Amino acid sequence: MESNSCADLEVNTGKAICQPTSFVKVRFGESVFMVDKGLLEQHCEYFRALFRSGMKECLQDEICLKAPSACGFLVTLQVLHGERPILNRDEIVEAIQCAAFLQVETLTEHLINIVNSDNCLLMYHTSAIFGLLKLFESTALFIRDMYEDLKEDVKCLPEDLIEHVEALIPSTYVTVGTHSPTIKLLQDFMRTVCYLDEDENDWKVLTHLPLNASTTMAGVAVLDNKIYIVGGVYDVSNKVVDSGFCYDAFTDTWSTFSSPQQLRYNCTLVGHDGNLYVIGGEYDKTIMSSVEKYKVSTDTWTFAAHLPRPAAAVTCTKTMSRLFICLWRPKDATEIYEYVGNKDKWELTTTLVRHQSYGHWMVAHRDNLYVMRNGPSDDFLRCMIDCYNLTTGQWTAMPGQYENSKGALFTAVVRGDSVFTVNRRATVEYAIEDKWRTKKELTGFPRIGTRWTFLLRLPKKSRESLEKKNSGPEIYSLPSNSLQCQD
Template identity: 25%
Template sequence: MSEDRVQERGAVTVETDTTLHAATSDLVTPAVLKDGKLGANCIHDFLQDDGEFNPPPVVEKEYLLDGRSIDNNHVDKNKNNGSYTSPSTETSAHIETALPNHFTSMHQNCTASESHNGARVKVSYHADSSMHNSGQTVQETDCSNPTLKDSGQEAEKSLSQKEEPDLVIEVGGQTINAHKSVLAEKSDYFKARLSRNILKVKGVSYKTMSTLIDYVYTAQMNVSKDNVVDVITGAKILQIPCAVQAAMDRMSEQITAENCYEILTIAKKQRLSELKETAYGFMSDNFLKILKDPSVYGRLTGSERDLVLKKRMEGKQVLMVAEVNDVFDRVGSRPPSRCGSRPQSPLSVGSLEDNHMIYCYNETVNDWTALTSMPDDLNTKGCGICTMYNYLFVAGGIKGNGEKGKASDKVFCYNPITNRWAEVRPLIQARAQLKLVSMDGYLYAIGGECLFTVEKYDPRMDRWTTVAPLPKGAFAVAHEATTCSGELYVSGGSLFYRLLKYDTKRDEWQECPYNNSRKKSSDMVALKSFIYRFDVNREQGINVFKYNTIVKMWHDCASQKIGSLLPFRCAVIGNCIYCVNKSQTLQFVVEEENAYFMEEMLKAPVEARGVLFPFVLTLPEKTEKVT
């Protein structure tokens, strides 16, 4: 017996010359099917008895459920005709002719089952032509997305029912076939024209129309700065508001500091208010980066600059605290149980055990939640902290412990809108136990341990410059610092309390009246035209003094003997001064004719460690998007 085996497209063709002997026991009687053809299994078993026979390997290939190879998976769009249809009878007939017979049955079974938007199945086939499902159906479209489910509901219904397109759209000399029900679900323009079978659209190009119809069918918006004007304009003409929002969202992902002004210029020329707001929003969210770029910030008008900064400050003011190490405390490690739940900041690398946290207060649940962790390179011991332009700035501090500790010149800022830390221009002089305050768009780094020098940071120029130093012999370390009515105040002193004011116009420090207290204040904050000083002692409790910056006089304000007598630090929201430490959070309310501590004390951030430094940032309020 001679055999020639030819393997082609997963099938084996066998050519044999056989002599059948009726009397022999090895007579092979092939099974005959009803149509008179040999059974494939019989031939396969026959070949297996041959020792020289090696069955061909299993061929695995992905096919669409309509029988087409996954390599050819694409929407059938002719050059002048875009059509969103299921495979036609003619296409199916072509596939059946082109594929072997054993694929034809598979194709018929697959096309009989429901499939939407490129559902596909893996098919394995052997030389015996038997088909095996080697995998579960994979849905290319993510139907877990609620927006995608809603936008594709009618499209899925039309395709599952194998409806032929019932609308021909003529645009730009070309045609697009689509389903009325699908377009009408998202577009009032098409909904108002359901009676038409042929619709001629003006004012929209073929390319733009294709992009928008693709979005309606797939919920995927293909937009860039090159076509965003046409897409948004077309979406407005066709009355598809969700497409406008989708284009804005997509552009928000593509806007950078380098192209934001270009996009803003396009939006203003084309009078696209949504795109203009998106550009302003990016500038607001990344204000410091834009402020340093003269090619962007330098070309904005005064009203535009005010608008960008105003947008950045919109939202709800939230009380926050930063964990810092006391200068005289030894830095310890955190309990292991707390490390797993602490979020990692973008600049933080390595273990979280030594990272310090920032917590924000949630009024709804009366509790504190972790917002972010500070970068590893940030030195919290003896650092200065303040806020400006809704950024948190942390400067200086002490690197290392004990005799090996050295003052740091590093400066970091945290953006609560993007939840990002960044390192900015370092100080001219390394400082520890400094006071950091902001006033009129500048940062002031005041003094430090045995330092009288003062530096001013201009964020637009991104540089530090020296200003008038503190008077020599004033105090070795400044106790507190604050700003009030555009003036900078610093307190300190060892033998008695002193208050100094910095005159920005004259670039000099002036002596202010001091009160009778010789105690080191717990904190000093400004509210309206008054400076409030809080003193804590075991015998008298908490005493509050206020300084009128206009008439330059001190007055007794209030006292409190209830609660913890541990030192605290203060932050102001509205007319309330929050006094925060690890055991309690007091609320000191200032009214026109009265000031008092509220009886109700807020919960303290019990998980926090070290000294707590309170401050206030504005967090954006979440808004629902149009879908």
């Protein structure tokens, strides 16, 4: 992000704020902006409609606007030119008004990306006033996820806005262990996806995996509140399951979808920008660099830009609408790359050089990337954390060491301003901005092996406790191309 303040805006009649090669003047009182007409037409619904209306304004070289403000328009131009400005409270209000009035999707996305516990109530209330629906819903969900921390501050909101937040479904911590396909007669009752009931401090069964599904060396990800599984294997021979599986949390049903063009296991799956990406992995004992993108609406896979080098079990995280991966270079370097979708390209962001930097995991919070690694001195029960700030481009070593018994910190997931980690002994919530201070400790997940952790919004439903013995297996039928859970 780049800092700015509208207080620094130079106001002079007729003085240009920027000097593009082809431009139109946009005037707010005494402030005049010289703006690329094509830029406005591409990103602003208001100007697109104006320039294509046939009205006399579309032929003029100067457009006068009484609303929104010059400050809000300045922020808009910064975002449209690829900047990520840090905004104070006044600038947030001006930017929201501008995004709503000019209908600037890119600015709305930037506002969503910078929502935090300090500004979420302001953004929520202001977006309600100006009717910026996408930001309104996003901030409402953020507040719902952090309601326990914000409930006293929420009381300052109008009653109808409070009721809207309280009616929303909060994110729930969900995990699934390593399981191979089975048959009905040998149904493993433990082949379940589970969620943490934080009120009862108990892990409960969300759903049973379909008989043909495998999470062993698979890619597991969430997109649009649905779980996707790609590329699991059957057994030690590493025969790849040739179908993908999808669980819809709202309908409580499973379905199947096509596999990537290149079958793979030990791969990474991530939902990003409305698509699924399967990254790297192995096939026939060969590590691959290929990446494929899945478009859900058409059930089609296409190849994306290859990784800079072959890699399996790639560590991946998302933040600020950006996708990042870690690639390890033995023994002392970890490289972070960003996938730039509009260029279909992996770009090197930074390199971390640390002795024994292997065994890493990565999570993101706002503009910070946190890289966990084993250490010190081959101590796999302790974990060191390094933080890379995308705004400053600087690395910071987090103070102290963090307990990593049985890989807890290598299954971390962020919700609001907290990060959850899980192992057999405990599920721990850390306050990220308070130097990863332990916030609370809940019951552990009583399973061995690799775990995938993620967040889902689950409709309220009575679920069985993980500790309770199942009365019998759930039966899955496979009509045509879908899997339906039957009671």
